[in-house]
Amino acid sequence: MPPKRKRADDATAATGDSGTSTRATRASTRGSKKSTKATSDGVVEPADSVEAGPATKKPKNKASKSKSVTEPSSSAVQTAGKTGTKGVDEPAHSKGKSLPPQDVIPPPAVSLTNTTPATIPPPKPVLPLKNEPYTxxxxxxxxxxxxxxxxxxxxxxxxxxxxxxxxxxxxxxxxxxxxxxxxxxxxxxxxxxxxxxxxxxxxxxxxxxxxxxxxxxxxxxxxxxxxxxxxxxxxxxxxxxxxxxxxxxxxxxxxxxxxYMFCFSLAKPEQSRNIDMETSMAFWSVLLTPHYPVMKEVLQFITERQGTYRAANKDLWSMMLEFCVTVKPTLQDYEADGAWPTLLDDYVAWKKSKTSADSLETD
CATH class of the missing domain: 1.10.238.10 (EF-hand)
Structure with a gap:
């Protein structure tokens, strides 16, 4: 549990860069081999985003690879372009804000690409291990x-x-x-x-x-x-x-x-301090969800409020892992004044409100 300290305004932490990336992320299934600059590919970006992901380019083997998912697709990790963001990683608290509806709507598919779903060919047989020494x-x-x-x-x-x-x-x-x-x-x-x-x-x-x-x-x-x-x-x-x-x-x-921290540096645009939220969610779905089931609901919470949380800075990135590791699934040991990022405060408030409402309905 992180020590109690006075929380700096999250908006301040996320607005330190110019929002312009001088280097776009290379994509494994898309992008140009000749340029580190990328062009717009229909990637859903914040309103103040400056750059977009790399343009779609057919791979050499001409196999069209795309995947439709119900949560942030890990394939998006490979195809997402790095984009600088002027926005903040999360909104400031709103004291008078009403809580979201009690019935949780399944999150829409989150994809950082704008390609047409296609059948993925079956994997090739596992290669036999050749008994030859390294040279x-x-x-x-x-x-x-x-x-x-x-x-x-x-x-x-x-x-x-x-x-x-x-x-x-x-x-x-x-x-x-x-x-x-x-x-x-x-x-x-x-x-x-x-x-x-x-x-x-x-x-x-x-x-x-x-x-x-x-x-x-x-x-x-x-x-x-x-x-x-x-x-x-x-x-x-x-x-x-x-x-x-x-x-x-x-x-x-x-x-x-x-x-985990290496992945933040890998996904972050060179001249930015943040990763856009959709790319962050794609990485979290791959890195955290398999071992921490609570992360699946956190991603659903963010998805339902698409556009509310624009980007993740290094503090939010590291604290997301800290949250998964230290806080119990019941959230009973979560301390709202423990300098957690606003996004997590909002999630915990929503979860506790939903749990209370479900309990009243049961009674």
């Missing part, structure tokens, strides 16, 4: 086979999608984000040659099957909360070098927090 040459050759044709020093958005498809990495889950984290990528859906070489050398990975196993190990540990793997008697028995994995397993909560 820098194999790793570099693997990178070159997916590098952009017009820039051999980078795997851009379309090539990133091709890489994920070949490695059986779904674009609508946490694995692409874990991949970016392990590569310490500076842009979404983009890996530079230097980032690739450094990461694969550390992990001793030079094949797609090894890469898939390494990312799946981390997803099981950090996202799905599965028990950590036992150390092999001999290091060379592992499909890749799990030294880093075991260091994460020693303190999985701390490792997840590092990964």
């Amino acid at each position: 820098p040459q194999r790793s570099l050759s693997l990178f070159q086979s997916y590098a952009d044709s017009d820039n051999p020093n980078v795997i851009g958005p379309e090539s990133f999608e091709t890489l994920c498809s070949a490695a059986n990495i779904p674009l609508d889950g946490s694995l692409p984000l874990i991949l970016a984290w392990q590569m310490q990528a500076k842009e979404m859906a983009k890996i530079s040659k230097d980032e690739w070489v450094k990461a694969t050398e550390s992990l001793k990975i030079s094949s797609l099957s090894q890469l898939t196993i390494a990312l799946t190990d981390l997803e099981n540990l950090l996202i799905l909360g599965k028990p950590s793997l036992k150390k092999s008697a001999k290091k060379d028995q592992d499909p890749y070098d799990r030294t880093l994995y075991y260091s994460y397993a020693d303190d999985a909560k701390a490792a997840f927090q590092k990964f």
Whole structure:
């Protein structure tokens, strides 16, 4: 529980940037490989948003990938453009504001794309693990086979999608984000040659099957909360070098927090302090919902008030994780004067009011 302190006005915390991003996010299934600037793609933005997401571009394999969901789609994490926002992360309190209706309406589908839903082809069979030792040459050759044709020093958005498809990495889950984290990528859906070489050398990975196993190990540990793997008697028995994995397993909560905060930097426009709310919701649905069920209702609450909360700054981002970790699902230990962000104060007030109303109806 965060210590009690005088809460600064949330509006002040969110209006520190100019709202203009000089670098648009690369998208895994959309966007241009030649430019870091993006054009409007029909992305629903705040009224004062300056930039929009990248323009739709068909991937090389010509497979149309889109997903219709009832909550923030994690595929939106890959396709969302980074946009600067002049708006605040949440509104100031309104003392006289009436509470929302008691009957909760299922949230509408939240998507950061404006594409037509299409049937997603079935995943390819899992690649067999080739019993070959890591070599820098194999790793570099693997990178070159997916590098952009017009820039051999980078795997851009379309090539990133091709890489994920070949490695059986779904674009609508946490694995692409874990991949970016392990590569310490500076842009979404983009890996530079230097980032690739450094990461694969550390992990001793030079094949797609090894890469898939390494990312799946981390997803099981950090996202799905599965028990950590036992150390092999001999290091060379592992499909890749799990030294880093075991260091994460020693303190999985701390490792997840590092990964979670990395995702904020990955999604945030370079010259902005905020992430637009729809992108934030897409990330939260992937990072927090699997392990913290309360997050599903928080996302529904935000969805029903679309446009009320425009963006998330670093404070709201970190406190959302703190809320999930420290506050009980009953909310009985939530302290409204504990310097929580306004969005969470509003959610808790709505939830408690709804619970009281449901109790009266039952009686």
